[in-house]
Amino acid sequence: MAFTVPTDVENRPVAVIGSGTLGRRIALMFATRGGEVRIYDKSKEAGEAARAYVAENVAEVAAGIEGGFPGRASVTDDMAEALAGAWLVVEAVPERLDLKKSIYGELDRLADPDTILASNSSSYPTSQFIDEVKHPERVLNMHFYMPPQQNAIDIMSDGHTDRAIIDLLERELPRYGVYPFEAHKESTGFIFNRIWAAIKRESLEVVAEGVSTPQDVDRMWQINMGTPAGPFRMMDHVGLDVVLDIENHYAVERPDLPAGPRELLKKYVDAGHLGVKTGQGFYDDYA
Incomplete structure (x- = not known):
């Protein structure tokens, strides 16, 4: 079925569903051209934290984008209110397939007919969660990394x-300081994430085997690659x-993957050490 692409996008809001680590960063990037970004989250506390993050950072980020100027973020726990009039919705909820299926059914029912529905899923192709969607022609993956520092996007x-x-997205997204690259066939992990997954997995494996430590792996990475952070610090973020x-999702598709990386991660997760958001992960120097 043909889709009528949205028009007048400069004067219409963008909605972000989920206010976690990436949700708030996605909202930040779409607030850099003077418009409104609506953040939906059932948790008032999480939503307000995301709104404050955007407000604190938007002037600096917008200043680095040609034609950019600070917009505003609002927060709601009402899905219909979040979606009203939006030209684009970016879903950034946890990587649980049942949750995504439910969310997309709701988005398809409530969003305007010309609203684009995009998923920030890190590993699931959208083909796997459109069971309840009547208009799959407006759904796609749009995976962000860690804006405003890492601004490539898989679509x-x-x-x-x-x-x-x-x-349309290839034309419009660079105006917000983010740059789309199309995966031309379905790929779990898209383009860059597949490459990053292999690096991260082998980093975890050498630590799980007792060959090295997170700190030494990161330091070697920094020296050899010239980057400010290594794989373990990035995973903490x-x-x-x-x-x-x-x-876990990759392992379902590829049962031959080593279990060590998942077992190591599970020890930290079970202990409540999730990284920056809890103050401790592979590192414990987060204020």
Whole structure:
């Protein structure tokens, strides 16, 4: 079925569903051209924390984007209110397939007919959670990394996505300081995430085997690659619970993957050491 792409996008809000580590960063990027971003979260505390994060950072980030200027973020626990008039919805809820299926059924029912429905899923292709969606032609993956520092995006069709949506996003997203790259066929982990998954998994494995420590792996990475952080510090920033969810998903598809990385992550998650968001993960120097 053909889809009528949204128009007047500069004057319409973007909605972000979920206010976690990535949800708030996605909201930040879409607040850099003077418009409104609506953050939906059932938790008032989490939503307000995300709104405060956007307010604190948007002026600096917008200043680094050509034509950018600070917009605003609002928070609601009412899905219909969040979606009203939005040209784009970005879902950023936890990596649970049942939750995503339910969310997409609700988004498809409540969003305007020309609203694009995009998933920030780190590992699930959208083809796996459109069971309750009547208009799959407006659904696609749009996976962010860690904006505003890492600003590449994977975009990937759900198998039904109208080509005009991908073309529109390739034109519009760079105006917000983020840059889309299309996966031309369905790929678990998309493009860069597949490469990163292999690096992260082998890093975890050498620690699980007792060959090295998180700190030494990171320091070697920094020296050799010239980056400010290594794999373990980056996993702490993502959230070790999120990293474990992603690894569990890969393991379902690829049973031959080593169990050591998942077992190591589970020890930290079970202890409540999830990284930056809890103050301790592989490192314990987070204020």
